Amino acid sequence: MSYPLLVSPLYIALCGLLILVLAAMVVRYRLKHRVGVGAGGHPELERVIRVHGNATEYVPISLLLLVALEVTGGADWLIHLFGCSLFVARLLHVWGLGSSAGPSKPRQLGILINWLMMLGCSVLILWRLVGL
Numbered sequence: 001m002s003y004p005l006l007v008s009p010l011y012i013a014l015c016g017l018l019i020l021v022l023a024a025m026v027v028r029y030r031l032k033h034r035v036g037v038g039a040g041g042h043p044e045l046e047r048v049i050r051v052h053g054n055a056t057e058y059v060p061i062s063l064l065l066l067v068a069l070e071v072t073g074g075a076d077w078l079i080h081l082f083g084c085s086l087f088v089a090r091l092l093h094v095w096g097l098g099s100s101a102g103p104s105k106p107r108q109l110g111i112l113i114n115w116l117m118m119l120g121c122s123v124l125i126l127w128r129l130v131g132l
Contacts (some may be wrong), residue, residue, distance in 0.1 A: 004071075005070055006034075006076065007065070007070055007076050008066045008081065008083065011066060011079075012063050015090065018055065018059075018087070018090055019055050019056060021057055022052040023050075025052070025106055026036070026048050027047075029044060029045045030100075047097060050097060051094055055090055055093070058118075059090065060083055061113060061118065062118055062121075064083065065082075065121035065122060065125065066083055066086065066121060068121070070106065072128045073128060074099075074128070085113050086117050087109045088113065089112075090111065090114065091110070092106045092107070092109050092113065093106070093110030095107075095110075
């Protein structure tokens with residue numbers, strides 16, 4: 001069996017597992033606090049919901065950019081670099097927001113790395129496609 005994408009599926013799988021773990025955390029806290037919808041006034045549940053929500057907001061487009069870079073002929077090492085940076089960024093964000101609702105260095109670093117990953121992939125894809 002042949003796969004046209006050789007590198008990005010690794011990061012798709014890792015991020016899929018991360019989002020699944022975050023979703024399970026939301027369910028666990030909902031059961032703990034007996035809340036079906038929303039956060040029910042529980043700051044801890046609200047924070048866990050936002051950690052999951054933020055991942056579901058940023059990870060899909062980040063992975064699409066990673067796949068697009070691979071499909072347009074990005075080097076394997078570059079796909080690994082961006083894929084690792086995405087996964088580390090998401091872990092930092094989880095750590096930072098998961099431990100405090102206020103500003104935190106891991107959270108700020110995580111989103112910065114994620115944004116730089118998105119910017120880098122976007123620019124390289126455009127450069128490869130239209131010669132920017």
